[in-house]
Amino acid sequence: MADILPVEDPEPLDAVPAGPLYVPVRPGPTGCAARLFRTPFGERTVVAFTTRRRLGATLGRAQAWVRLCEPALRALAAPIGVTRVTVDPAVVTPASAPSAPRPTRTAGRPAVTLCRS
Template sequence: MAETLYEDDPEPADRFPAGPLYVPVRPGPSGYAARLFRTPLGDRTAVGFTSVRRLTATLGAGQAWIRLAEPALRALTAPLGVTVLTVDPQFSAPAPRPVPLVAPVPVLNVG
């Protein structure tokens, strides 16, 4: 029986370059800025997709994007304290909408 060698298998926690990514951006006063998201636990994360198809399937066809290498995206977000990079997330929640401020209507109990 042949001996199985695991020396070249990376550990799950080992980071490896993700390659060129499609990074969602938003317009700002000085051009475009990378959009940051939150993980399910509330940590801030940079997000990149391995294809335009995956980006549009998750964020919609109207989402602007730029092409960045994984190390460049990490360098861009590190000064903001963002150390997590999520590649190809499958789920996203819609952005919260502001709740309109309406004066409460008094309820009268007639009885």
């Protein structure tokens, strides 16, 4: 009888979004720069959205954006020490108010806080 080796299933959280993502940007001295955010625990993250509609609903329709695939976004953030990519966050709140309530998770989508850096 042949030995059956178990096949390890990938974790659901390891799923890679299909296609280019909508990445919020801000103007910089040499062009556009990806906006940085923080998780509720203070970890720096770059944020991307699977649709333009989700980006607009979260950050406003006037938010500038570029299309990047996830590997390109990770490569862009790695030199500054940012390794987390958050896709389709549900809540974005300004970090400037210290007494503001902490962001909450909504429908399984991660929450992020705007980073003033």
